[in-house]
Amino acid sequence: MDDVGAYIDNNRQRFVDELVEWVRIPSISSDPTHAKDMARNAEHLAARLRELGAGQVAIWPTAGHPAVFAEWMRATGKPTLLVYGHHDVQPVDPLGEWTTPPFEPSVREGRLWGRGVVDDKGQVYIHAKAIESIVRTSGELPINLRMIVEGEEEIGSANLDALMRDHARELDADFVCVSDTAMFGRGIPSLCVGLRGLTYVEVHVDGPAFDLHSGSFGGGVMNPVNALAQMIAGLHDADGRVTVAGFYDHVLPLKDEDRAQIASLPFDGAGWLRSTGSPAPWGEKGYSTLERVWARPTLDCCGIGGGFQGEGAKTIIPARASAKVSCRLVPDQEPDDIARKLAAHFARVAPPGVRVRVDFLHGGRPYLAPTDHPVFEVAKRAFSKAFGKPTVFMREGGSIPFVRTIADRSGKPCLLMGFGQPDENAHAPNEWLDLENYHLGIKSAAYLYDEIGKM
Ligand code: BES
Ligand code: MN
Ligand code: MN
Numbered sequence: 001m002d003d004v005g006a007y008i009d010n011n012r013q014r015f016v017d018e019l020v021e022w023v024r025i026p027s028i029s030s031d032p033t034h035a036k037d038m039a040r041n042a043e044h045l046a047a048r049l050r051e052l053g054a055g056q057v058a059i060w061p062t063a064g065h066p067a068v069f070a071e072w073m074r075a076t077g078k079p080t081l082l083v084y085g086h087h088d089v090q091p092v093d094p095l096g097e098w099t100t101p102p103f104e105p106s107v108r109e110g111r112l113w114g115r116g117v118v119d120d121k122g123q124v125y126i127h128a129k130a131i132e133s134i135v136r137t138s139g140e141l142p143i144n145l146r147m148i149v150e151g152e153e154e155i156g157s158a159n160l161d162a163l164m165r166d167h168a169r170e171l172d173a174d175f176v177c178v179s180d181t182a183m184f185g186r187g188i189p190s191l192c193v194g195l196r197g198l199t200y201v202e203v204h205v206d207g208p209a210f211d212l213h214s215g216s217f218g219g220g221v222m223n224p225v226n227a228l229a230q231m232i233a234g235l236h237d238a239d240g241r242v243t244v245a246g247f248y249d250h251v252l253p254l255k256d257e258d259r260a261q262i263a264s265l266p267f268d269g270a271g272w273l274r275s276t277g278s279p280a281p282w283g284e285k286g287y288s289t290l291e292r293v294w295a296r297p298t299l300d301c302c303g304i305g306g307g308f309q310g311e312g313a314k315t316i317i318p319a320r321a322s323a324k325v326s327c328r329l330v331p332d333q334e335p336d337d338i339a340r341k342l343a344a345h346f347a348r349v350a351p352p353g354v355r356v357r358v359d360f361l362h363g364g365r366p367y368l369a370p371t372d373h374p375v376f377e378v379a380k381r382a383f384s385k386a387f388g389k390p391t392v393f394m395r396e397g398g399s400i401p402f403v404r405t406i407a408d409r410s411g412k413p414c415l416l417m418g419f420g421q422p423d424e425n426a427h428a429p430n431e432w433l434d435l436e437n438y439h440l441g442i443k444s445a446a447y448l449y450d451e452i453g454k455m
Pocket of ligand 2: 086119120153180
C-alpha cells in the first residue's frame with residue numbers, strides 16, 4: 001500500500017487532467033439533444049476502464065441511456081465489492097451564472113469547476129484511479145471488484161430495475177460502495193448512513209377551454225392559477241407539517257440515540273444559513289435543521305406555472321396551471337403510497353370549477369444503513385487513514401434510488417463513501433470538486449479495497 005500511496009501522489013496532476021477530458025463531454029441525461037453525448041460519455045469511460053486490465057468491460061444499453069459495467073474478478077477467495085456511480089449530469093441553466101463554461105472545466109482555488117465534476121464524474125474517477133494505482137503497482141486488486149455506472153440517475157433511474165434484473169448475476173457482490181454524496185465538512189471523512197427517498201408528481205389544473213377575457217368572464221368562472229395557488233399554499237400547516245392525509249403514517253420516529261448522534265456533529269447553523277442566502281431557517285417544528293433535512297419527510301413545490309408570463313399586463317383568466325411537487329421520504333414511507341395520497345389530497349382540496357390531474361414523474365425509496373455490520377468499521381479505518389482524521393457518520397437529504405434497490409435485492413450493506421463538499425454547487429451553476437478531496441478520495445478507495453481484502 002506504500003507503493004500505491006506514492007503512485008497516487010506522483011500522478012496527482014495527471015489524474016486531474018484525465019478527469020477534465022471526461023467532464024468535457026456534455027452528458028446531460030434529461031435533454032434528448034444530448035443522447036449522442038450520453039453514448040460517447042459511456043464509451044469514453046468504458047475505454048478508460050478497459051486500459052486497467054478489467055476482465056470484462058461492457059456497455060449495457062437500456063430503453064434510455066446506457067450504463068457502463070466493468071469487473072476485475074481475479075482475487076480468488078476474496079470478497080467482491082460492487083462500486084456504483086452515475087455518468088449523467090444535470091442541465092447547466094442558468095448558463096449566464098457560470099464563471100467559466102460548464103463543459104470547459106478549469107482549476108481555480110484548489111478546485112475543479114465544471115458540470116459533473118463532483119456529481120458524479122469525479123467520484124467515479126476516484127474509483128477508476130484507485131484501481132489504476134493498485135493495478136499499476138501490485139498488478140492485481142486485493143479484492144474482486146465490479147463497477148456499474150448508470151446514465152439515468154439524474155432523471156430518476158427509470159430503467160435501473162430492469163437493468164438490475166437482467167444482470168443480477170454480474171451485480172452480485174458481498175458489499176456495495178457508492179461515492180455520490182458529500183462529506184460533512186472540509187477534511188472530515190464522512191460515511192453517509194441514510195438517504196431520503198423521493199416522490200415527484202406534477203399537478204395539472206384545468207379551467208376554461210381557452211384563455212378568457214378577464215373583464216368579460218372574471219368573477220364568473222374559477223381561475224386555475226388562483227385555484228392551484230390555494231391548493232399549494234395549503235400543503236403545510238403553521239407548524240411546518242405537511243397536511244396531506246396519511247403523509248406521516250409510516251414515518252419511523254427518530255430514536256433518541258440518532259438525535260444525539262446528529263447533535264454531536266460540529267454543525268455551524270449560521271454558516272449553513274449563510275451558504276443558502278435565505279434570510280432565516282424554516283421547517284417542521286420540534287426538529288433541528290439537520291434532522292429536518294436528513295431524517296424528516298418534506299414536501300416542496302419545485303416549480304409552478306400558468307397564465308400570462310410575458311412583459312406588461314394582459315387581462316385574462318388562464319385556461320390552465322400546473323405545478324411540480326416533490327416529497328423527500330424517510331423510512332418506512334413508500335413512493336407509490338405517497339403519490340396516491342398526494343393525488344387524493346389534490347382531488348379533495350381542489351375548489352369547484354376546475355379539473356385536476358396528478359401525474360407521477362418518478363420516485364425512489366429511502367435508505368438507512370445497517371451500521372452495526374463490521375464493514376462500516378473497516379470503511380471508517382480506510383477513510384481515516386487517507387484523511388488523517390476520525391470518520392463520522394452522517395446522513396444526506398438527497399436521494400440515490402439505486403442504493404435501496406440494491407440493498408433490498410442483495411441483502412448486502414451499502415457504504416456511502418462520498419467525497420463532495422456541502423457547498424459544492426451540485427445541480428447549480430459553478431459546480432466544483434475539491435482537488436484535495438479528489439486526491440485523498442483516490443487513496444481512501446485504494447485503502448478501502450485493501451482493508452476489505454483483509455476481511
Ligand atoms: N448525488 C445526488 C444525491 C445526493 C444529493 C447526495 C444531495 C447527497 C446530497 C444524486 O445525483 C441526485 O441528485 N439525486 C437526485 C435523485 C433524483 C433525480 C431521483 C436527487 O436527490 O434529487
Ligand atoms: Mn449524484
Ligand atoms: Mn445529482
